[in-house]
Amino acid sequence: FFFIFYLSLGSNMNILASRLNRIQPSPTIAMSIKARELKAEGKNIIELAAGEPDFPTPPHIIKAAEDAMSRGETKYTDPDGTPVLKQAICEKFKRDNNLDYVTSQVTIGTGGKQVLYNALMATLNAGDEVIIPAPYWVSYPDMVLLAEGTPKIVECPLDKNFILQPEDLERAITPKTKWIILNSPSNPTGSGYTWEDLKKLTDILIQYPNVWVMTDDMYEHLVYDDFKFCTPAQVEPELYSRTLTVNGMSKAFCMTGWRIGYAAGPENLITAIRKIQSQSTSNPSSISQAASVAALNGPMDFLAKNNYVFKQRRDLVCSMLNQAKGITCPTPDGAFYVYPSCAGLIGKKTPDGKMLKTDEDVVTYLLETEGIAAVHGAAFGLSPHFRISYATSTEALEDACQRIQRACSALA
């Protein structure tokens, strides 16, 4: 009996690959799941952890999907996307970013997440370094680790508006550096790189021909006030031949569930990504691709309307959080997140006598006492902060910020 027990235990333990030990499940998804479970138990939870717009997909995009299904576009497509969507993407890059790409330089995947993952899998050898400014989108370091690379985290603190400084970039570059990942406007901070910010970085990058640029422009269209979006290959044409410009439908087009992301870059890299995709997911959904053609070629007036609402919510949240004792909330340029500092809460005691030592303690305290589901800064590589997504109703945000103010006042 013991022998059989030992064998079965052994085989259970051996089934998992050692590469899994390098990564963790996404902490933002974990928090969203936890919030949903607590809600299902009847708790009064306000979910501010998920990174998706609360607006529905615009009707003309849904109609295009229905039409595609009726026409029978329900089959496999080319592995990295349909020619018609690739063409729409080339036109988008020209129109919005003044970048010239042909369809053989475009890849389409099941979300920007898959495109980024494919690109890292296609290029990293064991030990290759990837520079990731922190705070970062949670998936970058773990994707690098899965692909056997080494994340090289460079902290970009609040007093620098969370923007990578040229001297810090230069210090982080080594002979092993393969990529730098840039993300503007950023998840989790909402900070955007101006043309001048990017130029200072690209002036350095052109001196290091072995370093490639992966730019995640997912929040390009979600910018407020006078902020002007720009992307590295546009700012420094010399970098065009070693830049992968990544974008997607999820955020601005309110299409998170449709799972379409895309990228453009040098043809040999795009061909390598295609090879990986042809052996993994085969192709992104044919129906979602048809919908994305309608989105990219269709009317964009809903963007200004959504942004107007997002900006109002941003202003509301920043103002209310800045009135909470111990919280400092900078005003972001874009995306739909705020990344306040909770340094003023660290070391304080909760009403039941617990000391708040980390931003994870702060987030747990907010969840347990006031039902606020936010994500702790450590998950994004820069503490003590927490991230709130304001892609939720204005009433819920007002209620949430009042609860946070109350929780902060209750600390001693």
Ligand code: PLP
């Ligand atoms: N990049 C950033 C910075 C994000 O915030 C997200 C989603 O949260 C993604 C990429 C991936 O988006 P998707 O896979 O839905 O296109």
